[in-house]
Amino acid sequence: MSNQKLTSFNPPQRLLMGPGPSDIHPRVLAAMARPTVGHLDPAFQTMMEEIKAGLRYAFQTENALTFPVSAPGSAGMECCFVNLVEPGDTVIVIQHGAFGGRMKENVERAGGHAVLVAFEWGQPIELESVRAALETHASAKILAFVHAETSTGVSAPAKELCDLAQAHDCLTIVDCVTSLGGSELKVDEWGIDAAYSGTQKCLSCPPGISPVTFSERAADKIKQRQSSVQSWFLDLSLVMAYWDNSGGGARTYHHTAPVNAMYALHEGLVMLQEEGLEEAQMRHHAMHQKLKAGLESLGLGLIVDESHRLSQLNTVSIPDGIDEAAVRQYVLQKYDLEIGAGLGALAGKVWRIGLMGSSATERHVMTCLTALEDALKAQQYSVQDGAGTAAAMAVED
Template sequence: MIQSFNPPVRTLMGPGPSDIAPRVLAAMSRPTIGHLDPAFIQMMDEIKQMLQYAFQTKNELTMPVSAPGSAGMETCFVNLVEPGDKVIVCQNGVFGGRMKENVERCGGVAVMVEDDWGTAVSVDKVQAALEQNPDAKVLAFVHAETSTGAISDAKALCALAREHDCLTIVDAVTSLGGSELRVDEWGIDAIYSGTQKCLSCPPGISPVSFSERAVEAVKARKTSVPSWFLDTNLVMGYWGAGAKRAYHHTAPVNALYALHEGLVMLQDEGLENAWARHDKHHQALRAGLEAMGLKFLVAEGERLPQLNSVFIPEGVDDAALRTTLLNDYSLEIGAGLGAFAGKVWRIGLMGAACTQRNVMFCLMALENTLLAQGISLEAGKAGQAALAVYQ
């Protein structure tokens, strides 16, 4: 007979899920109510309002998709891309590749703009692609590449797209709540994120927002949206304005309690304070990692504070080290993805995991474990370097 599952208590400093705020876990276990209960509908309105704040937008179509970030991505593509549509897709990591897959499964044509993994999307290359493809309908790119830790200039890319009368689809899975992001000011048309990164919630929900231009584009479609579940025309019957909500699917009630609580925390901290917190702890972690002799994958100026990719030193057994961290410290850091599997570690500092305690704990655990693997470094130096940043 199978027994109840009692998970180990981890410190989550990988690419997400990150540590969940205890307040959020408590909210998640509150009594379930109906998805059409008047009390629930009021809570939905509050979620929308707080998501608009987090995204810095007034977009009416701002809501949480009832599934993880990959479904948020798919929501953007299936609603905006019709068979034959040309989409310029920027790839500088794993998730640009997934965008290409989405375009092609919608029957669209992906024009790829490739950059080295670990660098930002090149604004110049995107400009050239827009000039060479005046018939492109959409420019799609990843704001914060979770596979490498590079952040791209979303403001500049969206401005270019507007100049060329092109819609934008932006992946903000890892940036929302952690890095500067201004949907309305930057003119982003469709954006998706996830709850398990800087919003300090469990995985499973994907906030999305569509501009008026994007909504018009959905309305102007010649074909029906291929997904019934993700069709914004239908979903907004439930998530739209007004007291009357049409049943579409049964909302994931308790997961939305969690998101509500995570958003209340973000509101209470203040968005710009949250961005500054991610940057501060990143600086401390960086000082410590560099004091250990570790090198960053991403050049300064293109680094995402909440995801720190460092090269694995020569002679270190990647899997063995991560297993030691997990077994001896109950600490999870991320493995490399795709081209960087076995070559980098990805150390997350996201949401409730972005604290001084976690920075110091991670540096100590990593230092001990590297020493045990025979790497030559001066014990204690990493912690001192990090502390100096805080003082």
């Protein structure tokens, strides 16, 4: 057996500006450390209802079926697919980055037939290609896409895609992991049928929980399933016996909820409400503008055009001759600053700089620019002193 002597772990204090997790506000960390109560405690049940209300605000929905899945965003994705896809269903999946590929995997493992509509990583989604796929595959039941592609920094035209889906009698499953709280997102107005997100991006809570919401149309499709949902843990008909007591009946134990993680999510939702959803989105955009100006004056460009660019996830081209991993290591060691590497098709080609939730502040932007300039100079890259931070300062909020 292992005889390795363990001692308490004291993590370094990082500035988290990668693709998530983002920096957690001390209020959220403090909430998470409050005393654990039982998952059926009356006090906890009251808080569960508040979480649902807070999530409805964040998603801009009145969907009854809105709650946090007790597992990370990948499980939230799987929750949407295994409940909505039945064996034999055709699902049109837009792939414009890493997470579309994961959606395809989910469709196929649920026994569905996935039709990929692929776009180059970093390029916009062309509606005409999606329309053509919907017309070609007229029996398709679902259109699935990623609203904010964390691997590329591209934003999808969610409203237009939902309109197209509805015109072709398809439900929509939308990955809102990185958009919730940071981008405009209107589940009801746009007619999104199923959305999933994560807590560790623009909500700035610790990773581990996945908020989801389902429209009545989606709930109807689930009720009419011919086969049982392949996952017991993610079967909505079972999970909702715990999360939904709108019928006035007692909640039924399904699994033991991650009580303290729910405290954290609750506090994050309180803070989002205090700031206001639109204000939070504007803050993300303002910080993006500052970062972009600073990067440009360092000679660094973003790979995504402004028309379809995310504020909260910035994919930065790596200049010729720069050792990108060494830059990340330099800023981590000297500045305790985490920025992300490229993923998939963009590995080695970009850095991913996150401005999410509590990490979307001037301090983060300025520290990041300072650290990058320092790291680039250490590799003999030619930058004027303070060019990045000066440019960022010149941008008004």
